[in-house]
Amino acid sequence: MSRTDWEVVIGLEVHAQLNTASKIFSGASTAFGAEPNVQASAVDIALPGVLPVLNRGAVERAIRFGLAIGAHVADKSVFARKNYFYPDLPKGYQISQMDLPVVVGGAITIRVGEGEQAYEKTVRLTRAHLEEDAGKSLHEDFHGMTGIDLNRAGTPLLEIVSEPDMRSSAEAVAYARALHALVRWIDICDGNMQEGSFRCDANVSVRKKGATEFGTRREIKNLNSFRFLQQAIDYEVQWQIDTIEDGGRIQQATVLFDPDTGETRMMRSKEDAHDYRYFPDPDLLPLMISDEWKARVQAAMPELPGAMKARFMDAWGLSAYDATTLTASKEVADFYQATVSAAGAALAKPCANWVMGDLAARLNKAELDIGASPVSPAQLAGLVARIADNTISNAIAKKVFEALWNGEGTTADEVIDKQGLKQVTDTGAIEAMIDEVLAANQKSVDEFRAGKEKAFNALVGQVMKASKGKASPAQVNELLKKKLGA
Amino acid sequence: MSLSNEQVGHIARLARIALSDAEVDATRAKLNGIFDLIEQMQAVDTTGVEPMSHPQELATRLREDVVTETNRCEAFQKVAPQTEAGLYLVPKVIE
Incomplete structure (x- = not known):
């Protein structure tokens, strides 16, 4: 069976870092590149007794995004705790949104391919929700220990989830690029991929052409360039097809892409999938967005x-x-x-x-x-x-x-x-140059008279050269024809 | 509904709590007691009642997007067991 018997199904989850001055739940700075932990406040490092207070600027950016993609901006959305243990997450949970996200639906039109082959396609979005980023773990050697920098903890993110509407790595990259251009266009994210301001996860599955059910998907985590996104999907698709054609089955899993080998490898299987036990965060009341607020954001939209x-x-x-x-x-x-x-x-x-x-x-x-x-x-x-x-x-x-x-x-x-580059339009001056060229190129003149059209072009070239490119080629053509009686 | 010892073990692992066999039995009894309470509540007819995420009909307060925090790293790190070069040090973790 060949590659063309298979259909590829891709959905993307993009984390766009919102370009606010302060964090989503604290007044600490979000500036990139500071010394470790100098921008980690009591809220960010989860000292006992602290409470989160939501940043209006982060909400406003989510509203702008929702309106820009024609989505429903929820009147009421709810923050939830996503529970897991990791040292760069000091609270033991990430504040995110689950059942009631701030943005629902919407769509983005993408252009795929180049030239004659290019086509347009609409990719639907499922949702976009606000959440906080975690800190950073540094695994270099600190006497066998791990170093934790919590400057990034609490940085506002908008997680943008698409429907599984893409059918090739080219479509996935076109969508990611369109989204990247849009978040910068509406100025909610700086789009700096090296600094991690725009990160993609790709859900990839394959199915036989004509099948109505989706195949089992594997999720490729943390792709931070469009090239890696393309390479990772292409490798993953081929791996899934090979596996099925060899009689194997795809198990739901999370995988990582290794840019050095160009391969994806399993990070955890479905059995080890995190059990996040989401529940509404009692520290944060529901986020209410009035029609009036939406209208103000719409009015300021570029x-x-x-x-x-x-x-x-x-x-x-x-x-x-x-x-x-x-x-x-x-x-x-x-x-x-x-x-x-x-x-x-x-x-x-x-x-x-x-x-x-x-x-x-x-x-x-x-x-x-x-x-x-x-x-x-x-x-x-x-x-x-x-x-x-x-x-x-x-x-x-x-x-x-x-x-x-x-x-x-x-x-x-x-x-x-x-630099004296003004075009020479004086007929007399050009005629003088033509006369000189004709006198010096009798051979071309003879060839032209003998019927060789190419010789004419050579003469035009000589005149242009004599004028140092300053004569108008159309005018030279016309005058030369006249001189040669052509 | 009642929990099995296996489910209690799973919940304990998720919470990073080590339970002895005797503690598993005791915890299971307590958790099942909570399920009894939930069952009683579920007997109430809630048709037409919109679920609430919080007990009060209030909206969250918002703060303006301005930096108000200063660097208090030194004070915070005084209570940390181990730090180096501004980093908190923790036992090695590789996922």
Whole structure:
């Protein structure tokens, strides 16, 4: 039986760290990278007698997320204790939400694949709930002991759970990327995956094509990059198919992905699954969210990627592909909008080409984010405007762009002026160059007259070279044809 | 409903409590007493009553998102059995 006889079923659980200043239940700072335990308050380290008090900013971010994905934001939600013992969890329980989460339902539209093969798909969300993070265990050698840093304990998390709607690792990665872009877009999470601000767990199962029941799933824990997410799922899927085809059965389990070997391995089986004994936390009364609060959050919501994409297409005439690419992240969208607002809406399309083309390639080469681009939106707009009004050709524009990148001028106009790059449009000057080229290239002229079209292109090239790229190729073409009587 | 000794052992393990055989018997009797109470409560007709997570109809209080805590690590670590480089040290745990 081959791989194509199987259907893959994937659901993701994402932990997004909310970018509040203080913790979810205490007034301690959430800043990353502090000395161990200096940001662990009495509540965070669970001293006897302390009580949690919920952070309004964390709730507000959960509401913003719920509204952004068209979910139901619960009027009333309840915090519950998830009980387990581990040294980085000093209370002996994590405060989370179980039966009544703050966000229910919702959906995200994803774009999968590239070019002709690309397609759109809607992934439904089950729920999103608020909870606290645990501390960190450091297993390096402290005389055979484990070191505990509780700075992270009590950091607010939004756990976002999808329905098992994804059918390939590519879809799972597209969903994770869309979610990652969204939480940054609505500014509830910094999305820093190296620092653990956005972590994925993947529930993976396989079933025969056409089957109506799901197969038994295994959960891959703690994937902190999109590449690992893809690799882990691909390995896991093949392992499950091989196991079943060899006559085995999949046992429900939690597994870990080892980036060094590219393999998943069992962490615990269903028999050892934690028995968390959830119950409502008596220290925290129900969270009530009024319609008025939701309305205020809705009013402050930035334009969402979907709406912005539609506006780019309707108002500025961009293609679906361009509009999708330019709204893939808040930073790119901001940069593009600033460029168009400086260049004028009539130049929206060439601005899009530059942002997605030369600028993206140059940033990629320099390994820079668009936010750190040495060329500003205003500078790029100035450049696009000079191409549009025929001051420079596209070829020269690339030179000007490079000069702006290297700080050889503050505006495109200054670079063009200083380096004498203005397009030559004076017919007499171009004709003089053509005459010189024709005189020096009699062989090409003869070949052209003998019917070799290629020779003409060679002559155009020579004239362009003589003009140092400053002549307009269209004008050279026209004048050369006239001269040769073609 | 009544518990088996095995179930009592499981609950004790989850709570990290070591029970001798005699203690298991005694604990089982006490826990079963609690189940008797629950059974009595379940006899009450609660049709149409919405379950409550807390005994009062109150909403949780919220605090503003501002940092109000200062670093009190040194004072907290005075009562810890063992610390090093700002870390609390505990017996080695690898899951």
